[in-house]
Amino acid sequence: LLTGFGAAAAAPKRGGTMTVSYQNDVSTLDPAIGYDWQNWPMMRVLFSRLLTYKPGTTDLTTDLAQSYTVSPDGKTYIFKLRPRAKFGNGDSLTADAVKYSYERVVDPKMASPGQAFFHSIKGYDEMVAGKATHLSGVTVVDPLTVKVELSQPDATILQVLAMNFGDIVDPAVAKKYGKDFARHPMGSGPFMLKEWVPGQKLVFVRNPYYFEKGLPYLDKVVFDIGQDPLVALLRLQRGEVDLLGDGIPPAKFVEVTHNPKWKSQVVVGHPLETSYLTMNTQMKPFDDVRVRRAVNMAVNKKHIVRLINGRGHPTDQVLPPGMPGYDKNYKGYRYDLKKAKALMKAAGYANGVSTELYVYNTDPNPRIAQAIQADLGHIGIKVALRSLGQAQVISAGGTPKTAPMVWSGGMAWVDDFPDPSDFYGPILGCGSAVKGGWNWAWYCNKDIDALAAKADTLAQPNEVQERLALWRKVFGAAMHDAPWVPVFNEVQYTMHSKRVAADPANAFSDPGVFPFNYARIYATDGK
Amino acid sequence: MVALANNVVVHLARHKVSTAAALVVLAMIVAAVFAPWLAPHGPNIQFDNGLTNSGLPVPPGRVFPLGTDLMGRDLLSRMLYGARTSLVVGLAANAVAVFIGTVLGVVAGFVRGIMGAAIMRFTDLMLAFPALILAIALAAILHPTLWIVIAVIALVNWTWVCRVVYTQTIAISEREYIEAVRSLGASPLRVVLRHLLPHLVPTVIVWGTLGIATAVQLEATLSFLGVGVQPPTPSWGNIIFENQAYFSTAPWLVLLPGIAIVVVALAFNLLGDALRDVFDPTSRSRS
Amino acid sequence: MRLLDVRGLSVAFRSAGRDLSVIEDVSFSISRGEVVGLVGESGCGKSVTAMSILGLLPAGLARVTGGEARFEGADMLTLSARELRALRGLRIGTIFQEPMTSLNPTYTVGYQLTEVLKIHRLAGSRRARAAAAMDMLQQVGVTAPERRMGQYPHELSGGIRQRVMIAMALIAQPSLVVADEPTTALDATIQAQILDLLRNLNDRIDAGILLITHDLGVVAEFCQRVLVMYAGRVVEETTVEALFARPRHPYSRGLLDSTLRLDSPRSPLPTIAGSVPSPGRRGAAGCHFCGRCARAVARCRVDVPPFSDVGPLHRVACWNPVP
Amino acid sequence: MIGRYLGRRLLLGVLLLLGVTVVTFILLYLLPADPARMIAGRSATAAAVERVREQLGLNLPLYQQYLHFLGRVLHGDLGRSYMQRVDVSTLVGARIWPTLQLMLASIGFELLLGVTSGIIASLRPRQAVDRIAMVLTFVGVSAPQFVVGIMLLYVFAMYFNWFPMGGYGSPIHIVLPALSLGLLGSGWYSRVTRSEMLDVLSQDYIRTARAKGAGPWRTVMIHALRNAALPVVAMIGMDIGYFMSGVVVVESVFGWPGIGQLMWQAIQSVDAPIIMAITMVSAIAIVMGNLLADIVALFVDPRIKLR
Amino acid sequence: MNYLVEVSELEKRFALRGRRTEIHAVRGISFRLRPGETLGIVGESGCGKSTLARLLLRLVEPSGGDIWFDGEDITRLPRQQMRRRRRRMQMVFQDPFASLDPRMTAGQLIEEPLIIHRIGRRTERRQRVAELLEQVGLGADVAELYPHEFSGGQRQRICIARAVALNPKLLVCDEAVSALDVSVQSQILNLLVGLRRGLGLTYVFISHDLAVVRYISDTIMVMYLGQVMEYGPVDAVFSAPRHPYTRVLIDAVPVPDPTRRRHRTLPIGDPPSPETPPAGCPFHPRCGEASDVCRTTVPVLRPAGADLTHTVACHLYGASCAADLSPILPVAERVPVT
Ligand SMILES: Nc1ncnc2c1ncn2[C@@H]1O[C@H](COP(=O)(O)OP(=O)(O)OP(=O)(O)O)[C@@H](O)[C@H]1O
């Protein structure tokens, strides 16, 4: 959920170009593969999918699908496609393309990181095992009708289809380029890729066939690749860049946000994110719930938020605010050193204990880790830091009995889709407490797992409230076991130039990290 | 020995610059060794008044003579403690590198033949070898200690020294006095130790002192990759590395440790020059 | 007007913060067509004398502390660097002792030869310069000059290298040639060839030559006048004939006595007892030689002997000259 | 003659390349980061990860993996990036030319600044100029690349507006990045030039040149410099290898699409195919750099003979 | 009588890096030397004199032939044992400045051979150094000075003191006095003669100054392009030089007497490059008396007249008795020096 683009000027006009800066090259534009915060919003405008979110909200709405129906048992979905949807090259978008696209993600040869999201579709297991070449659960009823059958009810399936993994690709182009489709993407989104110079720039231009008339506003979006965010900011201030893809660099944050000249151009984003500290429940001393609770009480979250110049809000629970199921009334562990010390003593660590904290080595994470280190020092936990590259931290977290504590910052859990289940299974569920998994607390409570499984079968629209209540219970129970210290929900800041504007209500496609809806940003006269 | 010590003293007395350099080096070493007594605060204490309300570091002033860092810690104290790591790295690691480079360069240049060629090809190999990968691998396998840093820096830096020493050795070993000493019946070891190495001193000083600064910086990179000292342990290199993006908001965090590095490297260079004058009677009359 | 007229030249070296006087009050002159020998013990200041005239003393270390050196009327010691450069190579040619180290190893003979012409803008075109250089090589007796022009110094034998040096010194037809031990490193046959060559060339271009050597045989065969130096001072100046027939300074005498000849008897050689005082230990007062001199009188220790005439074209600095 | 020499050097180069790839390959193998897991995604099941591992051949023993790698390389196939799933040759290839350009320009600046200051310092040893050059050398060697780069941008791009704020394309874009690398690296050249020049300036042939009437410019630039050039040339040879392995900080400050940023990202995410490819590129650069230096040395100093 | 040095068919070829040719610096040289005898070697610059000297001490490895020293073949001794032999054979090098380590004082330099061969204790060594300094006429008080503080002549004396410190049997002097002016040269020659008398030293004395060689040698060897041209007792060679090269060499020596200036016949042209030696007699391109046989056949050493100890390698001296000559020639009895 983002705010900003406050200067919504007169009526949006058509035409113009915008330049977006990014430091790192875009890894891929293949929607079956792309899975990072940088390529995510790009693919959202290169492709369209059956469903999407109402701009800037967590509410699903139709996109390529004109309408859809759900069977009462919650296992069969029938989608009617827009009749005149076309790919950027003029090819018509039919039900075959939908089936092809879904199968492409599930196809083991693709090795798509999104594969598992489709697990509830009928025929998934056969295809994954290589026994079938097609997904039996996806059938083409007629050129404009697709039927999706599930093997069991799945409350998240619509969210999955709204992810980029549900993007519809042009089968002809995808077959032509094979693995290189990533560099020659072809979809039915508002923009299409015109040029990609590795390490330098990408150019998106208007898709003339885009089904929603009047969109996009801009003729062209240029992604300028390779420059440090600090320099990108300078360039924006000089008017060479229109949007900071990497956000305002922390080093300039206070300077920019306190300067009346720039303040109005700051865009604030509230991604559905929680930054947390995991404690490995299989390792001493964190195998003792009292120690984990003591840690929860000893971390000074306010101080940490001050360290990062207020770019976040302290939190005590797993789910971020804005996420369905967030519990406004939840009372977690409060900062209380006395109690924490008592707990440590009770756990038999009156004389202190040593442990390690793994942290991703880019600012501000090592600083946050140092603050935690100092905090835990107060209750006799001597923490040694291991500040490493992202890949190594992830790998250590996913290796049994290796990382006693991991600070999630920089790799923190941002939603795949705005549903509480996404914050349980992959990071707290028993199924992910395995080698290579993301459950770095190695937390596994079978009872809670059962509750969660039950919640996910409640797929009917009238069961929503019941489901959310169940989820609140799940997270409440998990926090009772305290495998984590939820520390803060990040607030992200970026900047746009005065040459571009957007209606704040629909400038963002969905609540990810800077998920700009490039289709709805328009050029101004620069005042 | 006494005569040499005497030489050194006489020389220092005569040259103000070298004296100043010696004092600087001494001061740095004292600072490192006595950091706990000299530092006004602990290096890792995060002061509440060490950060402004918006979370920015405090510039140098009355309370914190050199200002604070991004965590509200006293920069002076951190620099004093940081001198420990940085001096060890800048001197020890660099010394190891210079030592290995010199030994291998001398052997390759003096013995030549197959042995010399093998050493030089090995040097090429090490030069081409991606040291950062090694660092990451070590970081993953071992627990970070200063020893690994020293080892990695030595491993990276010796190659350049080796190449330079190699060429120099070839040039020197073709001089006639080396042959003259051999004609006296001196063993190769004696020739190398007594008659070759002293002539390499100027080269080694140039590369050794330039290496101080690069070693200190490399240490920061290695720390970043998880091999070296881990936060919150300070070193001059990692103070700069962590804060360089804040250069325009808090310049003291980069400038002060930077100056410290330059001053130490310079002081050692000047001291090296002085040392060379003591060892090289021919250069004394020139100054 | 004399070609070169040196008066009271003194040079000091800076060493360990002190000025050490290396040559003191050196005076002599050379006319056109004349060959003047400069002999003396090793370290007495022969090279320093020559270099200070040319303004080639090591900068920062050595300093001329007094005197003048008039070349064709202009005082070389007070000329600006630019004026001095205009004389060097063009009006004054120099031949150095060690031909291997005095030629730049990285340039061809041709380049180094034509460079003189280029610096002084003597021959218009590149081709004219090359022609002049080849002609000069021919004159100094180098065979196949075209081939030599393209060779590097290390590809030449010592004799040819020295000829190249000579060609370089003479190519601009200078009126003064300073030759600092030009044949010391060569064997007798090549030495003889080179001296012959110098003499022949001199007959043609009529230059004055200052020849520094320690070989009295060379002096006897080649020079017309001789200067004998000792410990930074000129102690005797006379014609070659007079020197060999009747040296007046005890040091010159000693030098001649200790000279070996092919027919010298195999008896112990006469020598001058003691050794030359180094510049730091000469002492300011008196004659520098008096410590080693059998003829020393009391005054020698106190006063510097004046350089006075003892005969036609014969001057000696001694309180008690050899009769 | 030169043909045989080149042949032998290139053969040695190939051996070196093999050595470097073997060592790097082993190190990457030892790294605990699991590429299969990273490809399969954070929600993948163990079975899915295992399938990916099989697809990539990561389940084979190390030596077989290496032989496969070697076989592919011999067929001109550098593999596909784990993270970007694109041909590594495309990714690396696109960055080689910009890297080469930056390398040439930086070495140009290093030489310009370093050799000039070294010469000036050597002409007045231990005097003010020399001392100033020495201090600047150490400041340059100690200065963080990032800070130097940003400062240059502030001054020459922001304030004076003489140069663009980074980017790639026209020749003018290369000035600031090359200048910052030149400022940082010139110290080494300066010191080496100085000590070498001090040596050469005391040689007899310098006196000869002066005796010919050569002015200070000719004496220094034509007679002394060429003789002092060999160590400098050797350093350029080593520098080529350094630059071809990428200069990540300066590249990112100036948005230069060089190899360094790619390597840095690859190292951070343990993208082995890219790391292997760049390691090979820089190893080749080192071999070629040293060879080039040796060949240039032949022209600088005619006394040198091929070995 | 025993010989101290016996050299037979000594060869040295230097391979030139990266080229196919090589330099044949020393070509089949043989001679014998009795204890106390002095061999003088003269010849053009670059004819291989220094190489021969280095070969004698095995500072360079011979490419062929043997060297017997003191009754033992040293050509194949292991390096370490060779080092021990060096105590008995020493050398004074051509360039006194280049052959002294500039970082050491005169005292240290002279003491070094004693340290290397572990002779005496510290105080004894110091005493010996003082003695040696006195012996070469420098005075013990200069022990603390560095080479650059000495004049060329004084430096050469340090070299000589260092060389005799070990009481060697053989002293090879490679142009030991060439760079010195006459008065110092005389001092040094007197010193060398004195040492020979006092210690029974054997010298190989290399110089291009014929007057000096004649003064100090018993036997003389004239070399040209790596080969011996003429060999014999010094007085015989100087009074009746046989080889055309010897003759021009002696003729070229300048006479220190201005009244006796004369015109001399000099050899034509320059010495040939050792890389491309001429066929036949190496001297023939410069020889005024060369005939066809000189251009094709290499002459061998043989007696040129009745005196069998005086040999010459020249086609001018009949081939009649060439066959009956052994490769190693008897050496002239020593001519005593008073
Ligand atoms: N660079 C120098 N530094 C200090 N002293 C020097 C230097 N060059 C020459 N001298 C001193 O100047 C004196 C004269 O030296 P010079 O070279 O003129 O002697 P020389 O007569 O040419 O001797 P030689 O016959 O050995 O060439 C010497 O005693 C020497 O100590």
Ligand SMILES: Nc1ncnc2c1ncn2[C@@H]1O[C@H](COP(=O)(O)OP(=O)(O)OP(=O)(O)O)[C@@H](O)[C@H]1O
């Ligand atoms: N190490 C070497 N490598 C190659 N060639 C060499 C080497 N040493 C000597 N030579 C060559 O061998 C030949 C003989 O050299 P040597 O030094 O023995 O001559 P020399 O008679 O001592 O001459 P000079 O009178 O100039 O000292 C020369 O042509 C020389 O170039």
Ligand SMILES: [Mg+2]
């Ligand atoms: Mg001289």
Ligand SMILES: [Mg+2]
């Ligand atoms: Mg020689």
